[in-house]
Amino acid sequence: MNATPTATPTATPTAMPNALVPTLDPHALAKALSGFHLIDGVLRPAVSGKTFDVVSPATRKVVGQAAYGEKADVDVAVAAAKRAQVEWGKRSARERGKLVAECGRKLADHVEELARLVALETGKALRTESRVEASVVADAFAFYGGLGGELKGETVPFNPKMITMTVREPIGVVGAIIPWNVPMMLMAYKIAPALVAGNAVVVKSAEEAPLAVLRVGQILNQVLPPGVFNLLSGFGPECGGPIVAHKDVGKVSFTGSVDTGKIIAHAAADRLIPVTLELGGKSPMIVMDDADLDKAVDGAVAGMRFTRQGQSCTAASRMFVHRKIHDAFVERLKAKVDKMVMGDPLDERTDIGAIVSPQQFERVQRYIGIGKAETGAKAHECSAMPKDAALKDGLFVRPVIFTGLKNDSRVCREEIFGPVTAVMAFDSYEEAIGLANDSDYGLAASIWTTNLKTALDATQRLQAGFVQVNQNLVVQPGLSYGGVKQSGLGKEASAEAMLDHFTQKKTVIMNLA
Numbered sequence: 197m198n199a200t201p202t203a204t205p206t207a208t209p210t211a212m213p214n215a216l217v218p219t220l221d222p223h224a225l226a227k228a229l230s231g232f233h234l235i236d237g238v239l240r241p242a243v244s245g246k247t248f249d250v251v252s253p254a255t256r257k258v259v260g261q262a263a264y265g266e267k268a269d270v271d272v273a274v275a276a277a278k279r280a281q282v283e284w285g286k287r288s289a290r291e292r293g294k295l296v297a298e299c300g301r302k303l304a305d306h307v308e309e310l311a312r313l314v315a316l317e318t319g320k321a322l323r324t325e326s327r328v329e330a331s332v333v334a335d336a337f338a339f340y341g342g343l344g345g346e347l348k349g350e351t352v353p354f355n356p357k358m359i360t361m362t363v364r365e366p367i368g369v370v371g372a373i374i375p376w377n378v379p380m381m382l383m384a385y386k387i388a389p390a391l392v393a394g395n396a397v398v399v400k401s402a403e404e405a406p407l408a409v410l411r412v413g414q415i416l417n418q419v420l421p422p423g424v425f426n427l428l429s430g431f432g433p434e435c436g437g438p439i440v441a442h443k444d445v446g447k448v449s450f451t452g453s454v455d456t457g458k459i460i461a462h463a464a465a466d467r468l469i470p471v472t473l474e475l476g477g478k479s480p481m482i483v484m485d486d487a488d489l490d491k492a493v494d495g496a497v498a499g500m501r502f503t504r505q506g507q508s509c510t511a512a513s514r515m516f517v518h519r520k521i522h523d524a525f526v527e528r529l530k531a532k533v534d535k536m537v538m539g540d541p542l543d544e545r546t547d548i549g550a551i552v553s554p555q556q557f558e559r560v561q562r563y564i565g566i567g568k569a570e571t572g573a574k575a576h577e578c579s580a581m582p583k584d585a586a587l588k589d590g591l592f593v594r595p596v597i598f599t600g601l602k603n604d605s606r607v608c609r610e611e612i613f614g615p616v617t618a619v620m621a622f623d624s625y626e627e628a629i630g631l632a633n634d635s636d637y638g639l640a641a642s643i644w645t646t647n648l649k650t651a652l653d654a655t656q657r658l659q660a661g662f663v664q665v666n667q668n669l670v671v672q673p674g675l676s677y678g679g680v681k682q683s684g685l686g687k688e689a690s691a692e693a694m695l696d697h698f699t700q701k702k703t704v705i706m707n708l709a
């Protein structure tokens with residue numbers, strides 16, 4: 197990704213072929229998708245003709261270009277969405293659902309190519325991460341496709357001579373602004389429910405990961421009417437800002453940093469439109485001394501998303517471990533992470549890929565430095581740097597397990613979004629709950645124990661939107677996902693998310709007297 201736009205005269209509007217053939221060479225696919233937004237069912241270059249580079253973080257080589265979106269592009273996309281929404285919103289909810297489910301089936305045929313493309317542009321390992329993401333995308337569409345019939349209202353016993361009811365209506369045009377860490381999945385969890393609810397959408401992809409989502413869009417456009425789904429690439433203030441500010445956008449759904457979330461919430465407040473915000477986290481994991489240690493260590497590796505270089509909003513980046521088992525836990529965790537193979541994201545042997553961008557790489561390094569400078573802290577650096585000469589300039593960071601840090605240190609208070617976790621010892625359950633809740637964030641939390649009473653108590657007292665006992669799963673279709681405190685507003689991934697965040701309710705009274 198290169199912030200300097202350049203003019204490319206080559207890209208011209210391109211109609212979608214009738215059937216897309218999966219393309220397993222991600223380099224060829226990246227080139228074929230270069231330089232386009234997807235607006236009104238057509239791939240088209242930016243109004244200005246400008247593009248920016250898409251760079252593979254594992255090699256630092258330019259692998260493609262993305263259209264440089266600005267206000268003029270937003271205007272075209274929102275106009276297309278507004279037009280298309282009129283007919284889309286009139287279709288029956290189940291009919292829309294059937295088309296969304298059909299999108300899921302088409303996406304399932306493209307899992308491998310999508311996985312390869314997202315691995316190339318984000319640096320996430322194919323086997324451990326990118327393939328999983330691509331499957332979840334298809335599944336999210338399958339899940340929401342079945343929910344058309346759930347767009348129900350209520351009848352109200354207001355007066356026997358009147359029929360009084362609430363109906364759920366689409367909002368109209370929904371804007372979605374997505375990040376780069378799981379770009380296809382996070383887009384799917386926004387647009388599938390928005391579409392089933394009868395909205396048209398305008399998405400802005402993250403500047404670091406514009407291509408795999410564009411391919412998803414192409415696949416969706418095999419099924420959906422033109423203009424119902426539109427996708428722009430571009431930078432935050434230049435392209436995301438005009439979406440939030442556009443008079444015809446009736447709702448914005450955002451995933452990303454707290455700072456950007458607040459900018460978007462302010463802009464939305466000026467227009468009095470609703471927002472959903474999925475922001476960061478500093479998720480605690482409590483391991484009691486009666487926990488199954490092997491399971492807890494496996495759960496720590498999974499929960500910290502070391503396979504995603506820790507670039508996860510739910511990353512278990514604060515691990516509170518009972519002092520009795522602290523040292524054994526750290527030893528086993530280190531041994532496990534040491535065995536993980538860091539390398540080429542497209543190589544099947546690779547467990548851990550590269551950090552997404554130079555900015556993110558620098559941020560992670562900076563926090564590792566801050567942690568090392570704390571009194572009493574020890575940084576255990578695990579796994580080995582890749583030896584492949586082709587990766588010598590790649591953005592690889594050895595996973596770091598800190599011990600001896602305090603919960604009020606910067607590493608434990610601020611979201612790093614990298615492969616850095618802190619293991620801290622505690623002496624009592626009460627102390628652990630207090631430490632876990634002593635955070636500005638409240639996205640996810642887990643407790644590891646074989647004591648049912650402790651487990652139940654912790655689920656009640658942990659301040660987080662997503663609490664798990666003896667596991668650290670990622671977002672699952674059907675389960676509401678979203679944070680409290682600085683971690684955001686609203687829920688995603690469930691039926692509730694579709695009803696609460698992508699519809700508006702109308703009260704209707706019919707006087708039959």
Ligand code: NAI
Nearest residue numbers: 374375402431432433436437452453456475476509611613
């Ligand atoms: P960011 O929040 O700046 O970017 C996320 C999305 O928002 C991107 O599409 C970006 O173009 C857009 N954006 C940025 N500024 C905008 C604006 N003024 N108006 C409208 N849209 C705007 O996050 P960034 O810079 O990629 O990463 C910084 C930190 O944010 C990370 O280190 C991490 O801590 C956190 N983050 C959290 C994520 C999560 O899943 N909750 C995902 C990505 C980042």
Ligand code: MG
Nearest residue numbers: 432452453456
């Ligand atoms: Mg940013």
